[in-house]
Amino acid sequence: MIDGLDPVIHAPKRLAAMAVLANATTVTFRFLKDYLEVSDSDLSKHMSALESAGYVATTKTGHGRGATTTYRMTKAGTQAYAAHRDALRALLDGPK
Template identity: 70%
Template sequence: MIEGIDPVIHVPKRLAAMAILANAPSASFRFLRDHLRISESDLSKQMSTLEAAGYVRSTKDGHGRGGTTTYRMTAAGDQAYKTHCAALRALLDGVVPQQQ
């Protein structure tokens, strides 16, 4: 594996969600679903994976259909995202560390 590439973040749907959260203080479930153009169940799965990794935190306001789930990137998520992006940039620029 290339150093710095995070397999949790690297999945395209999770990478896109992290990109949104890196550029906003928070995002609602609905906003993410609409912008990523994925089903609610798929988004729930992707965000649960990011939350389990400690990269995002969710808060719920209300219950049932009227409730809102909001996501924020954690400090650990911010650092992991920046490291992942730097590794992708290095890879795209042709700077791949030698395997030892």
């Protein structure tokens, strides 16, 4: 593994979700699903991985068809995303 790259974040869809969350206070499930162009089950799987790592917090409001799921990046997620982004930039810039 390349130093600093986080395998939880590095998956393309999870990296894209973290990039969206890094620039928003909260984001809805529906918005992320449409933005990432994934199925409900695929998004749920990716967001569960981020939540299990402590990088994302989930809030569910309402019931049944009117339920809304929102996500926000946690402090640990903000730190992990910044470290991953910096490591990725260093890798892409090559050796100095």
